[in-house]
Amino acid sequence: MKTINLTPVKSSVKVFNMLEKKGLIRTFKPTEKALSAKTKTGTVDILYTSKKEFAAHRLMCIGKRTRNIQFCYHQDNEDFIFLNPLNIDFEKLFLVFAFDKIDVFSKKLSKDSLKSGDFLALEVVYNDPSLSFFTMLKKTVHCEVALNENKQHPVFFVTESSELKNNKIAHKNIQFVINGEK
Secondary structure, three states: OOOOOOOOOOHHHHHHHHHHHHOOOOOOOOOHHHHHHOOEEEEEEEEOOOOHHOOOEEEEEEEEEEOOOOOOOOOOOOOEOOOOOOOOOOOEEEEEEEEEEHHHHHHHHOOOOOOOHEEEEEEEOOOOOOOEEEEEEEOOOEEEEEOOOOOOOEEEEEEEEOOOOOOOOOOOOOOOOOOOOO
């Protein structure tokens, strides 16, 4: 029987770059499209979508440029990945949550009874193993908002079902402002 001896190597940027050049892996790096977004709201760059026969999902790189809070929700879970492997000095990014799921939120919205205590504006942390990777559970009302600080707009990753719809919530009679926003 033939023996092939394998010598382990430590993980490093050099090793990962080699694996990527060989087409074996794809590291999470902001895409040029996401980094250079010029539209008012930003852009979504879909990195891949699995085939439906393999329980389709997609991985997206999102460049966020909007300062407007436009709440939405999804009928299924989505995963957020706040990585900054290039250590870019991003503008601040906030993930704004409503504490109520869509059904209760909609009732409060229709009764005009929403108040600041119904929400949390969470400043996003990049590259933290405990705080930068998580699943947004279905029917959670949320929104991502970038502040205009004359820096590179923030970029992050989302993976979700490939046909998951972004259900925007009309709240034209309410203006949401993050304290300290310019």
